[in-house]
Amino acid sequence: MKNVSSKARAAALTEEQAAQDFEQPLYSRRDILLTMVAVLLVMLLASLDQTIVSTALPRVVAELQGFDRYSWVSTVYLLTSTVMVPIYGKLSDLFGRKPIFLFGVVIFLIGSALSGAAQTMNQLIAFRAFQGIGAGALMPIAIAVIGDLFTPRERGKWQGLTGAVWGLSAIIGPTAGGWITQNSSWRWIFYVNVPIGIIALIFLIFLMPMLRSKNKKVSIDYIGAALLVLGTVPLLLGFTEAGTQYAWLSPQIIGLFAFSLVVLTSFIIYEARLERRNGQPIIEPGLFKNSIFSVSTIVTIIFGMGLFGSIFFIPLFVQGVVGTNATDSGLLLTPLMLTSIVGSVGSGQLVSRLGKYKWLAILGMVISVLGALLLVRLNIHSTNNDVLWGMIVLGMGMGLGMALYTLIVQNALPQKIGQATSALVFFRQIGGTIGLAVMGSIMSSAYLPAFNNALPAIVKQTVPAKFLAVFNNPEILLKPDAQAQMQAQAARGGPQGLATFNMIIGAVKEGLAQGIHNVFLLSLGLMIAGLIAVLFLKEIELRGGRRQPQTVEGEQDAMSESPESNEHLVGMV
Template structure:
């Protein structure tokens, strides 16, 4: 493999080139450093193993959680197992991304995988709920490096035009894990012990480590200054953690307007103001901020951040409530609900691979983003039309359409951003992942509150007047939470109580359950409306996404390549070159 050489044509700008001269001065060369086919394929094998490892972990663990809390006696801390992982894995994403730009993908990637495997081993050996929470936090510290750096490595190995094919494959990994995860998690907990949901990461991770250590090129780009932004990292942590905790606790453990929630949000706002102020100062001094505020001056980066946040809010919110609708309203068993999302994920896998091939073939991405959102909006409309009388086929059709749209758009924005920021692939890719995670957390909290606030009045309105007069208010108010629809034991117990009143008791029981289903349907219906609105907003925003033809060698002349570079130079803010 030929080592790239460097020259410095102007302050702060480094050009990397191979054996051929650069096509444009003042920015990075058009083509990324080329590696041998063997290096590329083996590196991608390691990358795909790591992505499968990270995405499988989340779905496998969630399936085993009921067994875990039963053995460790930790129902009161159930949510913290996920919250601890979410906090550390989210807050570290932009930090790892910046470090990978400074010190190379390989070293940071290996550190992340090692910490993740260490946390997995500790989690499997946990003896108490508090230990498991702490060890999951350690696991999250490593997981933060896995997905964003894996996507950045694709950007290093391939030209922007070639990335479409591979980004489609990496997106399909998420769909595959969503199908395999519940099945593997269920098999492990039923046939061995829940501890293997963590230990199973070790053999896969060790194989990935050996592949990356011995076969992955360094992917290192030298920079003039490698001073780590400790103050910026601290302020980022101080801003992100209370923000995530606030949205996690609000509307559930604590009221939205409680002093604790308001205090968390206020602390987050102050910390983020301090973070971006400090990052601006660092950028002006020519140092290396964690997230360079000048990135937002590039319209492609800013629009991609906005659209991915909006889309992720809509998708995450609706997907999270689909199992609730299936189990609570349609009566799908909890066992079968583990595979409920399979039609959506299979459609996502197929469309992500197809869209990646189309992006690589035509060298353009905007039309793919628009088509993806249009399909997703159609799917969201079908979700919006679901009601208490819907059947499995209605739900499956809606999910398949949503999955097709999601697959078309998931990797598009990463490709667009990496195309215009070849020298900040790690930083820009991790920023997309970071803001996407923030959007998911905000959406889950907002939609959970929306559903709860809509359920109670809808439930009471659905109760016949005669029933309200007949039954004590205490009994009716006990059903202000629709959890009874998710518990077969609770339904059986309530049914037995009303059975003592004969046929009339059976009728009363059926009317109560029907009213709960109507209320839950209305609550989830409102969530789907919000998701649909968010997707429409995302579609309007994506029309502002600038089209910069992807660099690459797919049957393009040198003249066309030069024209593409001219457009790229024009899309970069002058402030970013200082």
């Protein structure tokens, strides 16, 4: 036992020493500010694209006549962008951030222009896949660039701001998408990326420092990249299609999961072998030997599963159960996004000032648990105010925690910022996809039994089963026009016909409320699991403090004159 505990202490000391010994590169105030303008523009580009496109999709599908492939416009983008994230992260560690970042932005802009010019649904799907290949570089490399420019304590402020960019895009994106679609062609939801992207490109090309890697040995892991793509794509496809297109236990879904399991197992074995031979694997299995990275990854996956699932079902509850008319369901999430912005900026300021992160991570999870608990308490009698309080609390917890784990991992692995950051983004997206699929199936499976139980016996006896089968899913609650038409037909049967219809609609609401309640219950369980996991997070004090920016020449002079002055060189408060 003593031997084991001494090894654990030695490993912990090694982790802390590696983080503290890393020397942060120094850049001038001009380089920092102009690079950050470009980084924030790219992040806005990536986040706005997703929210704008989702709003305009119905119009796009109607014009290109491809309703049967509706979901693929988003699915294929998710697939290609997700699988490319860890590949770009590793390449940026090997070749530097700038060339990989530029490549990603260029591919994204070309894909945007092609998507806007698409003439058929199949073309749009293909171009969205191409756009996703570029999108996979935008967010992880942008976050990694922040890690290169600032010490961990300074980094907190900027990463809080990046979280605010995501929240802002979630608020303005749906509105902008609706306005563009209504007042212009839907094609401009893609074309609008081009001018913003070109401005960002100009900043990146001429003003961004190279941020080169010190690694002299460069070898690309082509086999690992191929195995990662071949394993991840069927995994995401399986979770995306399960419970919607195919049953969970159908041969198609089982086949996808089985193939993914075999390939991903091969990927892990190959990457471990490559690491032992001092190669350059896409995702080094050795990263998980670092306890901070392991715990942060677990919490990120759990957080992604619980959070993204909850957010997806809140608009459904408000429109279907509460009965709020909302032409744009994205606007319903505005309170959650606003508090997430406050939480994100606030946590960045606090972690920068105090240099400690564990208490903030715990606080974020505690608040998220409270938010999930408020959502669990919602029922068929809940009002908009009840939902509002749940969103406000959950948004605050989300803001406190989302950007924090990236900072924690970068502080623990300063020489592998690109790989560690991209791995965290990758696992978060995988967790969100899995959580959404599982919660969707839980809601669907709970709806029908709850609907049947809520139907009064007299309705079951007097209304034909064929007519009741129309309500086997709760879509009627989301179609006010169709509901009004059915209500008018029921009114022709007199007061009794109208009363019967209202009882059926009440049962539909009961069924939907129960299904979403089960979803929120799972989300609460995941949040509690995340809270338990974060208690095991080890804390390493964040490196760096308040430093005064200088020119590059000034930095070199100061370094040559006094070693003690290094702490006060280039930075950003």
